[in-house]
Amino acid sequence: MRVLLLLRKVLSEVGNGRGVAGALVAVFRRTETGLNEVARATLLGYPPVESMRRLVHDEGPEVGMLATLVVNGARGDARLVGRRGERLSLTLEGWIKGRESRQMEQKVIRFRGFIVSGVLGAVLGMVASVGPLVGGLSFTTPLPPADPFFIEAAAAAMACLSSAMLGLFMSGRGFIVNVAPTLAVFALVVVAVSPLTSITPQNLWGIK
């Protein structure tokens, strides 16, 4: 957004009759390292197409669009470019603001993703721990006690997979951050509920 506002300032100066190179030097001279390279390159005699190469290609599509317009202004009617470009910069500012508000929403959604991953780990840990016990209950014939190890391993794999996909959906490459709370909560629940698994299932037919 800051770069866009600087470019708008450049367009404003150009629209008021200042040359493109002069406006670039005046606006970018007092900016932080990186951006002041534009002013330095212009003062060294590079044309705007060279001095603004970074802004055209690396600073996002909106800034690139406006920077291209400034570059074009240097070879055409600069004053007209300045006047028309200011109006375009307002449209582009709206797009950038929309994207910034979307980024804020993404943070909230990412937090929701962590919560869902944690709850998923808890539920799967509970099912994996208590499941073999509940599955072993029988009213007719007593079933042999089930070994919970493989069920717990499968549950851990399923929890990791689901939270990884959820993380991939919500935060892209940072999906591993979603897997960590899932596994932590899963392990915690399995350890906490493990005393229950030592209960031997009774034949319910004999209970009066």
Next chain:
Amino acid sequence: MTWKLVAVGIVAAVGSGILLQTASGGVLGAGAPELDLVVGVIVFYMVLSVPKRLVEASSLSQSREASSLSVMASVDFEATHSRSRTMLMLMPTDSDVGHVLQRVKRSILLGQSPSSAVDESVGTLASYSAADALRKAAVMSPDSMEEGGEENRGIVNALQLGEESKLPLFMTVCFFTPILLLLYAVFSRLQDPRSLAELVGVQLVVLDLSFHFTSSERRRLG
């Protein structure tokens, strides 16, 4: 072309059904054919909708380009007072618009008028505002070349709404699929590692398909 796409879709659907059957190894018992059928239908739809998705994906960047294109066209027209030169001076950053403009420039250099050259070429553009910007540059006066990005706003709003609708859907699938599969394993008394690994494989297939369906808007919005 359509029949080729349908044929590829059928092959992909049958292939994915067979692959899922092999991967799940019959662990789902009587429910396996239904799941194979559902996966096959989804894969068929995915293959068939590839062109539509490609066009939709390019419309966003093209509509973004329309705004700067109309400003540049009006500035260049003011400077040159020639529609042909204006068209030749335009340099869009979007590749699809760039290809169309290349064709227009070639036609103009071969002697065609800008308006007919643009009319012949803009049909391939997915964004009506980009096509409109080029048409106006070729026909109308520079004062009317104002593109406020309405189409872009509309596309972005539609994508955001679609994303909001699909996010809870994907969360539900991610949350309930492992729980249901694990309950199935528990009550079916599946204990051998192979059957459990097959269930994890089934979960991977279900999550992957739903991820593909629900993340298209997010991918386009970036």
